[in-house]
Amino acid sequence: MRSARSAMSTLMAHSPMRASARLLEGAKPLMQPRHLRPTGIIDQLTGKEVRSTLDELGLELPNVDLTEDFSDDDIETILQASDDAGGILVFSNQKPDMSIHDHVRFGQRIADYCETVIEPHAVAAGHPDAPEILEIIREPTADVVFGENWHSDNSFMAQSASFSILRGTEVPRLGVNDTLFSSCEAAYDALSPTMQNLLLDLNAFHSANKAYGKGHPGNSRAAMEKTETMKLAQRELPILEADVLQPIVIVHPRTGRPGLFCSPTFTSHIDGMAPAESKAILEFCYQWIARPEFCTRVSWLPNQVTMWDNRSLSHKGVADDCSERRVVQRVSIRGEQPKNHHGVATSDRTSAPAAAGLFT
Numbered sequence: 001m002r003s004a005r006s007a008m009s010t011l012m013a014h015s016p017m018r019a020s021a022r023l024l025e026g027a028k029p030l031m032q033p034r035h036l037r038p039t040g041i042i043d044q045l046t047g048k049e050v051r052s053t054l055d056e057l058g059l060e061l062p063n064v065d066l067t068e069d070f071s072d073d074d075i076e077t078i079l080q081a082s083d084d085a086g087g088i089l090v091f092s093n094q095k096p097d098m099s100i101h102d103h104v105r106f107g108q109r110i111a112d113y114c115e116t117v118i119e120p121h122a123v124a125a126g127h128p129d130a131p132e133i134l135e136i137i138r139e140p141t142a143d144v145v146f147g148e149n150w151h152s153d154n155s156f157m158a159q160s161a162s163f164s165i166l167r168g169t170e171v172p173r174l175g176v177n178d179t180l181f182s183s184c185e186a187a188y189d190a191l192s193p194t195m196q197n198l199l200l201d202l203n204a205f206h207s208a209n210k211a212y213g214k215g216h217p218g219n220s221r222a223a224m225e226k227t228e229t230m231k232l233a234q235r236e237l238p239i240l241e242a243d244v245l246q247p248i249v250i251v252h253p254r255t256g257r258p259g260l261f262c263s264p265t266f267t268s269h270i271d272g273m274a275p276a277e278s279k280a281i282l283e284f285c286y287q288w289i290a291r292p293e294f295c296t297r298v299s300w301l302p303n304q305v306t307m308w309d310n311r312s313l314s315h316k317g318v319a320d321d322c323s324e325r326r327v328v329q330r331v332s333i334r335g336e337q338p339k340n341h342h343g344v345a346t347s348d349r350t351s352a353p354a355a356a357g358l359f360t
């Protein structure tokens with residue numbers, strides 16, 4: 001992966017969109033406040049120490065006011081910066097009075113540019129003031145929390161999410177409850193050619209039911225039922241009835257980079273394999289994606305918005321110190337059907353939710 005700093009200089013030197021270059025002023029690699037964090041942070045979900053060492057991933061853009069009107073060139077500049085930073089942009093210094101509607105408007109602007117739509121959450125109820133917004137609330141007493149295992153947003157949908165845009169509206173003290181990101185592209189690149197070849201033509205089912213259906217202890221539905229701060233949408237939820245087939249390795253539609261695309265949150269099993277074979281390969285992929293050398297973490301400050309690319313990254317909220325209230329709001333943008341290295345999408349193929357025995 002290119003470093004954020006070298007990506008920046010390339011952008012400044014070669015971008016034809018000089019007028020939009022103002023958006024990149026002051027851009028800097030993500031500052032990792034390692035010295036401010038307690039060492040040996042244990043994630044309560046996995047019981048493992050949380051570590052991240054990939055400092056090149058991500059870019060902070062301190063001079064982008066997300067409430068302004070953006071031209072197409074502006075949006076393309078932002079998306080190029082995201083591509084060059086491996087898919088993570090942190091927009092710091094937002095106006096304290098930035099509203100939920102400003103957040104939706106920025107998401108809509110990205111969606112319009114990409115000729116797509118905002119994707120309201122498939123199963124969770126939207127925010128009462130803005131149904132496009134998924135609000136993730138963690139009360140200080142909650143011991144089970146929504147979104148705290150690795151995943152790529154909406155991978156259980158035929159057209160999974162391209163970008164997600166997360167705004168922290170009530171953030172705990174710096175360095176706890178960060179969002180952890182793994183570059184699934186760096187993870188893929190680091191595999192041996194033999195392993196890459198093994199994975200390239202495999203497909204796996206992704207299941208909304210696994211994460212949000214009844215009868216899966218510890219999933220996000222269980223978290224919602226325990227906390228009562230988040231609710232299932234009060235409508236028919238057909239997505240719970242159909243798992244979707246996705247390539248295990250997808251090719252990013254903008255950069256052409258291949259990356260791993262599976263997660264313990266949504267992936268149920270590999271198509272055409274015995275459960276034990278599927279489980280072994282998926283477990284390997286999950287452990288591999290979570291290795292510190294492919295990960296970085298975004299710490300939350302007030303007035304900060306983080307945008308990430310679900311086609312190149314996996315992410316999780318870190319359940320370390322759960323003693324403070326945390327409220328974040330997310331807009332996700334509908335992407336294309338994920339495609340494999342042949343340019344083929346598999347997500348037209350669906351199946352009934354997989355039996356619990358097949359879940360890894």
Ligand code: SIN
Binds near residue numbers: 136166178180318328
């Ligand atoms: C998410 O999974 O979209 C939210 C991550 C977080 O809460 O940090």
